[in-house]
Structure formats: C-alpha cells, structure tokens
Amino acid sequence: MSKHNNATPPNLVAEPLADTIKKPNILPDAQLSKTTTDDIDEPSSVILPQEDLKISSDLAQATIDRLATLSELEYELERTETAKSLNNMSVRSLDKLVKKARGKLKSETSESLVVDIEPYAEPVADIALLADQISQILDDHIACTDAVKTAATLWIILTWVIPVSHILPIAWINAPEKRCGKSTLLTLISRMSKRSLSTSNITGSALFRSIESYKPTLFIDEIDTFINDNEGIRGVLNAGHSRDNPYIIRCVGDDNEPTAFNVYGAKAISGIGKIPSTLIDRSIPLTLRRKMKSETKKRVRDLPLNVTNMIQSQLARWSDDNMSAVKEADPVLPISINDRAQDNWQILFKIAMLLGDEWLEKAHTSCMEISGSDSDEPSSNEQLLSDIKTVFSLNQTNRLLSRDLLTELRRDPEMSWSTYNEGKTITLRQIAKKLSAFRISSRDLRAFDINGNEVRGKGYDVIDFKDTFSRYLS
Structure with a gap:
C-alpha cells in the first residue's frame, strides 16, 4: 500500500474545526444606517446606551464650571462622553450650559466698571x-x-x-x-x-x-x-x-x-x-x-x-x-x-x-x-382742555361749532395753537384726535356762530366736557 493511502479525504474535515468557520453577519443597509447615525441633538443614551445614572444638580454644575475653564480643543475631546455621564444630557444642551458658564466666568474675572466702598469701621452717630x-x-x-x-x-x-x-x-x-x-x-x-x-x-x-x-x-x-x-x-x-x-x-x-x-x-x-x-x-x-x-x-x-x-x-x-x-x-x-x-x-x-x-x-x-x-406743567392734551374751557367761558356759551372753536383757539396770543404745527395752526382733525383720548367727539348740533347767527353743524357741547374737566383740570 502506498504511503499516501492514510490521507484523510477532503470531505471528512473534523467537526469542531468546521464550526469555527462561519459566514460573518451582514446587517441590512437600513439597519446599518440607523446604527451609525451620530446626531448631537439626541441624548447620549441613543448614541451610546448605558445604565441610567442619577447625577445631582450640584455635581452637574461643578462639572459644567470645570468644562468652562477648558480650551476649545480640550472641551471638544470631552463633551460627548461628559454629556453621557450627566444623566444622558444631549450634547447641544451641554454646549449651551457651558457657554453660559463661560460668560459668567468672564464677567467675574473682568475688571468691574463700578467700585464697592468698604463701610466705615464705626457706626455713624449723627x-x-x-x-x-x-x-x-x-x-x-x-x-x-x-x-x-x-x-x-x-x-x-x-x-x-x-x-x-x-x-x-x-x-x-x-x-x-x-x-x-x-x-x-x-x-x-x-x-x-x-x-x-x-x-x-x-x-x-x-x-x-x-x-x-x-x-x-x-x-x-x-x-x-x-x-x-x-x-x-x-x-x-x-x-x-x-x-x-x-x-x-x-x-x-x-x-x-x-x-x-x-x-x-x-x-x-x-x-x-x-x-x-x-x-x-x-x-x-x-x-x-x-x-x-x-x-x-x-x-x-x-x-x-x-x-x-x-x-x-x-x-x-x-x-x-x-x-x-x-x-x-x-x-x-x-x-x-x-x-x-x-x-x-x-x-x-x-x-x-x-x-x-x-x-x-x-x-x-x-x-x-x-x-x-x-x-406741574400740563401735557399738550391737558393744555388743550384748559384752553377749550376758557373759550367756552369767554364766549358765554354751552355750544361751539368746530370751526368757531378752532378760530378762538388760534386767536388768543396766550395760547400756542396758532403755531402748533411748526409755525402753522392746529387743525380740526388734530383737535378731534386729542379729544378722542378723553372719549369726547363732535356731533351735529345747533349753536350760535361767532357772528351771533343760529346755525346747524358739527360742534361740541360743554356738557360732554363736564366729567373730563373735573378729572383733569381740578
């Protein structure tokens, strides 16, 4: 018998050795993409799952204060792992807290714009x-x-x-x-x-x-x-x-x-x-x-x-x-x-x-x-009320047409309404707007004009001013 007659046939490989040669697991593309996503907006537990650690707020603040003192490179090397250790905080949240701590640290270490005075050693007797x-x-x-x-x-x-x-x-x-x-x-x-x-x-x-x-x-x-x-x-x-x-x-x-x-x-x-x-x-x-x-x-x-x-x-x-x-x-x-x-x-x-x-x-x-x-200097609106009250009194009337009120306001040199608009007279619209702040508006009425003729038109009744006069001019 030839010396090659004792060789083991290829299809009779030992059983244990065959078990060790297996095809590697290949993840589907969708699962692989999901697994390799690195989103800093997500809590660190999504990226690197770990046991739920409960860090106290004092310890967390001390950690953030320490991070605020690091250089930019040192912080980048630590931020992800540190966020994970702080109860799985998101990295973005950690960035904001560290930025705030850096601002506070800068304020405390910079020269103050004000000076605090040391109190006198003895009580001030008088x-x-x-x-x-x-x-x-x-x-x-x-x-x-x-x-x-x-x-x-x-x-x-x-x-x-x-x-x-x-x-x-x-x-x-x-x-x-x-x-x-x-x-x-x-x-x-x-x-x-x-x-x-x-x-x-x-x-x-x-x-x-x-x-x-x-x-x-x-x-x-x-x-x-x-x-x-x-x-x-x-x-x-x-x-x-x-x-x-x-x-x-x-x-x-x-x-x-x-x-x-x-x-x-x-x-x-x-x-x-x-x-x-x-x-x-x-x-x-x-x-x-x-x-x-x-x-x-x-x-x-x-x-x-x-x-x-x-x-x-x-x-x-x-x-x-x-x-x-x-x-x-x-x-x-x-x-x-x-x-x-x-x-x-x-x-x-x-x-x-x-x-x-x-x-x-x-x-x-x-x-x-x-x-x-x-x-107590009156406002422009209060001054207008005061001058309107004067006009009613000087004309000895309870009703004034709007056009006649305007004429009387700009006639008196002691009043400022003839030069109200940069040297020009105040307008009827401006008077109406100022009075509207006091809930006073013109209405149709019969009144005597400045020539003594009874006419009908838009105007004001003194009774509409009664409450306003008592509130703002008394």
Missing part, C-alpha cells in the same frame, strides 16, 4: 450732620436753590438704601441754558453715590446689560442729545422706575432667545431742554441757574477724593445699620401733589424722617417747590 456736610459741598460748588440742594442730598443717600425702596425717582438735572453747572452737579452726586457709573452717551443694549451686570447708580450726561430719538433707552429708563414692572425682554445670543433683564436702579440724567414726558413723570427735576458774576463757586477738581470717599464709606455703614429703619418709616406726604409725585418723593421722605425734624421740614419745603401743583 447722620444729619453727614447730610449737612453733603449739602454744604453742593452749595460750595453749585448755584441752585435750597430746594434743589435738599432734594439732591436726599437723592444721594437714596442710592445707599435701594434694597428697601419700591420707587426710584430719576434725578433730572436740567437748566435753561449752558454753563449752569449741570455736569458739575452730576459729577458731585456721582462721587458720593453708591456704585457710580458715569457716561455721556450709551446704547440701549449697553444700558440694560450694565444695569443687569453691575447694579450701578447710573449717571448719563447730555441726555437731551440722543434720548428723544432712542425709544430703546427711554423704555429702559421708564422700566427701571418701579419694582412693579422692572423687567425688559430682549432677544440675545446666537439663537435670539427672549431674555428678561432687571433694570430697576437709580439713575441721574442731565441735559438742556425737554425730555420725554414719560421720563419727566418719573423724575424729580433739579433745575439749576447760572451763577452771578458776584458769586464764587469752587471747582470740583479741587475737592479732595478722601473727602468724598469718607462720605461714601460712612453712608455705606449707616445704610447697613439702618436699612430696616428706612423700610419701616411711614412719613406723611403732601396731599397737594399728584399721585406720581408722591410715589417719587416717598423714599426721600423716609430718609428725611431718620435725619430728624429739621430735614423732614426741608424735604417738605423742597417737595412743594419742585413738585407742587403750581409747578
């Missing part, structure tokens, strides 16, 4: 004496009435007790002409107020972001040069007046997400001429006058910093010790001023109560001189 010192500094540098000096002094102290205030009146420093000391007073007040932040111009976005980030006492000079054309800034200043509605909503970030910003805070503004009526209504006007040639006033640059720094330090200590007392103070406000003026002056009267009877009397006198009913 706050009235400190108020007298502030008032004297104002008098040394500014030509103004005693009423303005008193209001400005109380407003400075106001900036140190904002946590217990409900209304924060704007300090509106104004003057009829240049070189009356507006910027000087603004600078003086800023040097004695809390967390002062001064600017001569500012955008709307910078304004609300600064208030949100730094909680400053804001000082804006030359506001008359840009406020009337900037609705965004007007909105921020108006909203920051009361705690009842202190938020504005703005879209921010790459995704333009609506975000609420708290803009409640103390603000002082200065300028020549008019500002919007909504700001006037929320302000305490500090009207200055040009000094006489015989008057001598000191220069602010010669006022030593250690003097105003000491005042700030003492006010910081006094406010820390007396915040509750200011909150509980319940002064009696003058009843002859309107409701908005009472709101504006309330916090100043609270402070005056703690300064003593002399300062409380000063506050009352100042309030009546600055915001008393005699100094």
